[in-house]
Amino acid sequence: MGPLEGIRVVDLSIGQMGPSATALLADMGADVIKIESRHGDPGRGVELQPDGSSAFFMTHNRGKKSLTLNLRHPEGKDVALQLASQAHVFVQSWTPGVIERLGLDYEAVREVKPDIIYASASGFGPLGPRAALPAMDMVAQGVGGLMMANSGADGGEPIAVGPTVADQTGAFALACGVLLALYHRERTGQGQRVDASLLGGMIALQGWHIAHYLLTGKMALMSSDRKMRSPLFTYYRASDGWFTIAIIDPRQWPALCRIVGLPELEGDPRFAETRSRNDHASDLIAIFDERFAEETRDHWLKLLEAEGIPCGAVQDYQELAEDEQARANGYIVEAEDPRLGAVRLPGPPVQLGETPGEIRPAPDLGQHTEEVLGDLGYSWEKIESLRQARTIL
């Protein structure tokens, strides 16, 4: 039982950002009808497996219904508008211009559903000189400053983040916008447009770092290079793997010296204060590197945890998949997939005590075409004639 039971979403979006936002709504009980062309959301083909499954598609379309529809047929557009007229939320991710040509822009949808929440996922936002240009996750990481912020030092090469964090952050922003608009609609009856973008998400993801630059003209201290970080706030290699240490309270410095078995470091003038430790970072990191390499990760983590020092294993996905903590909190859950059987998948991204929602399977292409059209009142004969006209798959 999710908090969005009874909410109906018509979703034209493809790829990751829009679909991931509506997947969250679906987890939380919304009835999300995904409209796909006869070729399907291209996301169905991302990292396609021999068994026909795609984790990309399954993750971003869990819990939805799939309706195939040719939106360029007048009757296809009519079906979309009929669905919109019964929906609370309409989501699309075309670049500006395309959706107007399809006759499914905000004005058109509002005509059939005056209080619609019309949510758009875009690359660069609906306004400005690059509004109509296509974008992808990595493009937004570059334009949005993340790749250069990662490089840290002046003149370093840009460093992309491997996972598609621009898409997912854009999805969170869009989901927040839809939820805010749903709340407003519930209280006032008024619908509205909601816009989020990859670029806007990137700026929100780095919010305080960008604010720091805007206010001071300088970059905040950060780097993807572990040796360019504070020696008390970076990562080290133990004999069997990497781990992080994240000390912000300088009162934990003596404890750290004891833990590494080098109490004499505490009185060393090079390392007496936060500033001097940062000034002599390479010396200190070299000392720690040597010492930490002598024992296992678990050895160090137990000692650090006992002192209340923030720390953790640097886990690969295999370790994460077996992590008791991820399981205990429902971050990774067991689910039943109609095609694959029992599987494990990431759970909903937030945990609600009374209305937790749940992960449900993603649809096959067109799996719900007849059901959705039947609900709209289409007869079998009419559905068959739509199929013959290739308006539906």
Next chain:
Amino acid sequence: MGPLEGIRVVDLSIGQMGPSATALLADMGADVIKIESRHGDPGRGVELQPDGSSAFFMTHNRGKKSLTLNLRHPEGKDVALQLASQAHVFVQSWTPGVIERLGLDYEAVREVKPDIIYASASGFGPLGPRAALPAMDMVAQGVGGLMMANSGADGGEPIAVGPTVADQTGAFALACGVLLALYHRERTGQGQRVDASLLGGMIALQGWHIAHYLLTGKMALMSSDRKMRSPLFTYYRASDGWFTIAIIDPRQWPALCRIVGLPELEGDPRFAETRSRNDHASDLIAIFDERFAEETRDHWLKLLEAEGIPCGAVQDYQELAEDEQARANGYIVEAEDPRLGAVRLPGPPVQLGETPGEIRPAPDLGQHTEEVLGDLGYSWEKIESLRQARTIL
């Protein structure tokens, strides 16, 4: 005018994750009362400037009121509970155990406000063996798999993301949870717990990549090393800066060959298909590296854009700050800060047509103590006696 006008939030959280979530609520019109100790949220000291300002604090506490309160005084706790009794949302970020000792856990708050939405921001989630351990952004990046996913190849060193993406993603998840719970409360009158964590946020941020691993036992193709990526989906250095190319449609390959002025590449058997191009990636990247270095970034971007190829400049923060696109969409806005005067700051992370909300200044420590206590009905005499008892600053 934001969609959350009239919503009152009592916020005990510190640092980034909790405060950034409630900053979003404040942008959208909520009345957020931040309760701080006499030392203030430690976030006030992050990258502190000579003028006493901190972009970290300003970003994560914009639009809030600040009340100083000693929660370990019985009268301090009473004030917090009185505020909670008039609030819709209560937010806290203590590790489990601490909040119970303060007498401000869910049960205690629910006693004074049965339909409260009680939102907790934690490092590892409320359950499991590591629930009570402290965490920081980088710790979650390590435990949550992002640092190893970035390293890409087997055995590579972990790579942290410079900006604090775990905190901000956790904030988005928490904000979504609160908005979902507000919606549910509006429809049913029922409050509930909401839990989000840095670890949970990390898993959501990498959702499909983790799902891919869980389903296949293999890593999806991704890397922070530009030469480990597909040559048509990576980044290159022009004569005056870096740029991205993100081709997923193989039909754009001939256009790319024309753009770089090497039409003979199209027929080269090494590069005839997506698979062969990936197999001979280092050859192709070397050819492109040489060619792209001969002209400016703008030269290449204009040609790529004209062909509809997703691409963009790799911008540093200076370029991003001047980016017309970021300004046109309200991703970076002008604001008036009482201390600093006219400033530019990141805007709200999502754009709503009718109820857009706005960025408002962050409070000085205790700036609203008297106002908030006065609203609770405290007399000047009573406020003075609380001050004498050091229950308030």
